[in-house]
Amino acid sequence: MDYNLIATATFGLEGITAKELTTLGYENLRTETSKVFFTGDEMDIAIANIHLRTADRILIKMAEFEAKTFEELFQGTKKVEWSKLIPVNGVMHVVGKSIKSTLHSVPDCQSIVKKAIVTSMSETYGIQTFLEDGPVYKIEVAILKDKVTLTIDTTGPGLHKRGYRENSGEAPLKETLAAAMVYLSRWQETYELIDPLCGSGTILIEAAMIMQNIAPGINRKFASEEWPTIPDHIFNQVREGARKAIKTKDIKLIGYDMDTWVLRTAKDNAIKAGVSEYIEFQKRDFEDFSSRKKYAFIITNPPYGERLGERQEVEKLYRMFGNYKDEYPLWEFNIITAYEDFERPFGINSTKNRKLYNGKLRCYYYQYLDNDLIKGQGDTVIQEMIRNS
Template identity: 40%
Template sequence: MQQSYQLCCPCHFGLELTLCFEISKIGGTDIAAQDGRVLFRGNDLTIAKANLCLSTAERILVQLGQFPAYNFEDLFQGVRALPLEQWIGVNDAFPVKGHALSSQLHSIPDCQSIIKKSIVERLSSVYHVHWFQETGAVHLIRFSIRKNIVTIYLDTSGIGLHKRGYRKNANAAPIKETLAAGIVDLARVNSQSIVCDPFCGSGTLLIEAAWKAMRMAPGLNRRFQAELWEQIPQGVWREAREEAVSNIRHDGDFTAFGFDIDPKAIALTEENCRKAGVKPRIHIQQQDIGDFQPPEGAITICNPPYGERMLDIQHAQSIYRIMGEVFPADKNHPCHIITPDADFELHFGKAAHKKRKLYNGMLQCCLMSYFRDIQR
């Protein structure tokens, strides 16, 4: 029987349940949502599928151990007791990164160096060498210390999973791909949907919507750190990729429309859609929000300008008022708008039918959803 590991995916606050559902679809077990992350169990194949297929996970971590630590000795001994040689070979590199919160151990550089020394001591006793060249595959060790509990993880993803490979260039305020994927899921986009984004920027929401509709695994155009590890057989990655490719659907009628006032954003969206392989499904046009008319049955998804300085905020709010005039925001024209403005509904002129708290980076936002018949 294949070995089962405790796995952990950090995610945007508010997307935990979406991620739980995604994990259940790739065969993860013992799934448990916590604030900003989901824990689950799985084997080598689950690690490969998770990296390839989970659209709302930030990265896939193997949890190596967890223990209390109130001082450096506790930290050193706790790390030294972990079977690190199961993962880290004699030539492998093992950089250490992490964070601490509400704990006696709070100096990150000191914790980093204690953990590094402890790993060296553990591996020295196993490999009988005292100097590690670290010229092999990178096995990034991540630590988290919260309320004096240390958790040690191994990062299987490398570059964050939001990097899909289609958005090398972005406009000034792009939404993160993983958050966009979560919004698309909450908006219930499927293979037959018509989707509009009247503020498409670099096209992220449109591309994530198209990929979901076509069941395109978001990691198919990139590589992951653990693909270089001897500990996960190459055949496992091959199997996961072949399955992901065979799941892609080209038969649905999914279509999307992207608009933006800025011609540079239009060019960027076109380029990114081409790179993402969804250009034939997406129609892009320069247009001011005042001229927006959603097709019947289309789902509108957007992150309009936020505005950070006072003048920008007033401009953003005038845009919300125009949106209120041009978005029917009813059963036949559902719309989902992410905004940090607590008074959004006031400017838009309609109370949301559902509000979900979501974080765009450190910024607390709300996804305002409108999908019911107008109340008379």
């Protein structure tokens, strides 16, 4: 069965998610803010969930219509053939949101949608009461400027939950954003990659998984795996194909941190992700940073200085980053921060900067590039990914 699918993504990452889908062989994509639209069947649902690194969820779009009254919302929802996807014992969990719309009461909209779905199901199955003790179907009613979009979530827990990170320390970086930072950088496996403030190791782990072509969802389960409309062999077949596609590349990644517990956590996370042999974690103060490498890459998520009294410490840290850029002029620095005036203490204007969100926190990704470093060396990570599709 073919579906209209939506890969949701954090604001600013939808273009990268679209490139991932292009690499996986999908065509005729349409991109909107935080969404990429494509079509596919049950196999494609499995492929997208298991392989996409920067998407948040994979949704099935069930309907789209205009509604300014509860009656219009009820009738539009009731027209959908919900029974084609939801079995008689399916758990129908309705969530919602409404922006700039006549129907602004989200709880009322959720209630109306649930009632309409049950009415539709009753007409199909010939019963009035549903036990709802089977697989879960998370249905969202999203209303924007009176346009209603009804979707069902195939993913379950967000795609950033790879399964390797049980503990993350303070200010965790979402795995999807970490993967996007690697894609947006120009790092290649021939160069050393360093995260001098590595925390739980997320950036380095995502980088290693990208280079080894380890699918991010290979070791986790998804809500749609429990659906009777998707045979068991579908997800198993995609996982088996993903395992066969894993590569072995000679790469070196280094992470520094001063917190022993955090480093131990990073090592454990790398082991669970299957990339521990490629990452070297060291207990080292950033003030003692040194390297003999002429060329290297830094991708990092330093402290933002959000707490009262931290501003001076954070600015000191950023000045140190600027000093290291002077000391290693041929290195490329890629730094994400929510600190509004980052370039001032750093002391150098970035080559590029891009607005991204770490959860709900607005950040900027500052990139300091060196044109001579990559010249003649081939494609960047994401360019190579697209070229080899």
